[in-house]
Amino acid sequence: MKIKKAVFPVAGLGTRFLPATKAMPKEMLPVVDKPLIQYAVEEALASGIEQIIFVTGSGKSALEDHFDTNRELERILKEKQKDTLLRSVQSIVPESLNIVYTRQSKPLGLGHAIWCARDIVGDEPFAVLLADDLLQSEVPPLYQMINEFDRLRSSMVAAMEVPSEETHKYGIIDPGLEIGGTVQVVNMIEKPSPKEAPSNLAVIGRYILTPRIFKHLERHQKGAGDEIQLTDAMSALLAEQPIFGYKFKGKRYDCGDKVGFQVANMAFALERPEMREELIENLRDLVG
Numbered sequence: 001m002k003i004k005k006a007v008f009p010v011a012g013l014g015t016r017f018l019p020a021t022k023a024m025p026k027e028m029l030p031v032v033d034k035p036l037i038q039y040a041v042e043e044a045l046a047s048g049i050e051q052i053i054f055v056t057g058s059g060k061s062a063l064e065d066h067f068d069t070n071r072e073l074e075r076i077l078k079e080k081q082k083d084t085l086l087r088s089v090q091s092i093v094p095e096s097l098n099i100v101y102t103r104q105s106k107p108l109g110l111g112h113a114i115w116c117a118r119d120i121v122g123d124e125p126f127a128v129l130l131a132d133d134l135l136q137s138e139v140p141p142l143y144q145m146i147n148e149f150d151r152l153r154s155s156m157v158a159a160m161e162v163p164s165e166e167t168h169k170y171g172i173i174d175p176g177l178e179i180g181g182t183v184q185v186v187n188m189i190e191k192p193s194p195k196e197a198p199s200n201l202a203v204i205g206r207y208i209l210t211p212r213i214f215k216h217l218e219r220h221q222k223g224a225g226d227e228i229q230l231t232d233a234m235s236a237l238l239a240e241q242p243i244f245g246y247k248f249k250g251k252r253y254d255c256g257d258k259v260g261f262q263v264a265n266m267a268f269a270l271e272r273p274e275m276r277e278e279l280i281e282n283l284r285d286l287v288g
C-alpha cells in the first residue's frame with residue numbers, strides 16, 4: 001500500500017490576495033523565485049509521490065503552463081548558454097512524474113475538491129497537500145507522514161499547536177492518547193470558536209487518506225462556511241476507522257495570509273547565501 005498519488009486542490013479564488021490574484025492563481029504567487037505550488041510539488045516528489053492530481057478551476061492556465069514544457073524559453077536559454085536557469089526550468093517536472101488535471105466546476109469547498117478526484121485516485125490510500133501551508137524542514141513533512149502511515153496504516157493529518165485565539169482558522173482535533181508525537185484523533189471540528197474548540201491542536205494542510213473517505217464526501221453535506229468540508233467527512237470516517245494527528249518536525253508558514261506570506265518570503269530569502277546579507281541590511285534600514 002505505497003502512497004503514490006497526491007491530490008492538490010488548486011481551484012480556490014484567492015480573494016485574500018486580490019488584486020494580485022485577479023488573473024493569476026494564488027498558488028502561482030512566488031516565494032522568493034518559485035511559485036507556492038512548486039514547493040508543495042517538490043515536497044510530494046521528495047516523498048515518493050508518482051502521480052500528481054491537480055483539482056483546478058477556471059483561470060488556472062498559468063499553473064498548467066508552469067508544469068508543462070516551454071520550448072521557446074528553453075531554446076532561448078540554451079542559445080544564451082544560461083545553463084543553470086535552463087536546468088531550473090527543465091527540472092520542474094521530472095520524467096518519472098505523471099500529472100493529471102481535473103476540474104472542480106463549482107467552489108463548494110475543500111471536501112468537494114477532493115471528491116472531484118475520486119475516479120483518478122481509485123481504491124488506494126492517497127495524499128492531499130494544500131499549497132497555502134508552506135512547510136520548511138530537513139525531512140519533507142509528507143515523507144515523515146508516509147513513514148508513519150507505513151506503521152499505522154490509517155488516515156493521518158499533519159498537526160500543530162496554534163494560539164488558542166486562532167482555532168477559528170483551522171480544523172481542530174479533539175485529541176486522545178499521544179505516543180511520540182502521534183496523537184489519536186477522537187473527533188475533528190472545522191473552524192470552531194476558541195470557546196467551542198476541544199483543544200488548540202490544528203490540522204495543517206497535509207493529509208494521508210484511505211479511499212473510504214470518498215463514501216463520506218459523497219454525501220455532499222455542507223458544514224462551516226456553508227462548504228463541503230474535508231474535516232466533517234473525516235469526522236464521520238472516525239466511526240469506522242482510526243485517524244491520527246502527526247506532529248511533523250519542521251516550520252510552517254501560512255501563505256494563505258498576507259502576513260504569513262511575507263514572513264515566508266523573508267524566511268526563505270534569508271536561507272539563500274547570495275541574498276542573506278543584503279537583505280539583513282535592508283531589513284535593518286526599514287525597521288529603523
Ligand code: G1P
Nearest residue numbers: 110133169170171203204205231
Ligand atoms: C483548510 C482546512 C482546515 C485546515 C486548514 C489548514 O482550511 O479546511 O481544516 O486546518 O486548511 O491550512 P482553509 O485554510 O482552506 O480555510
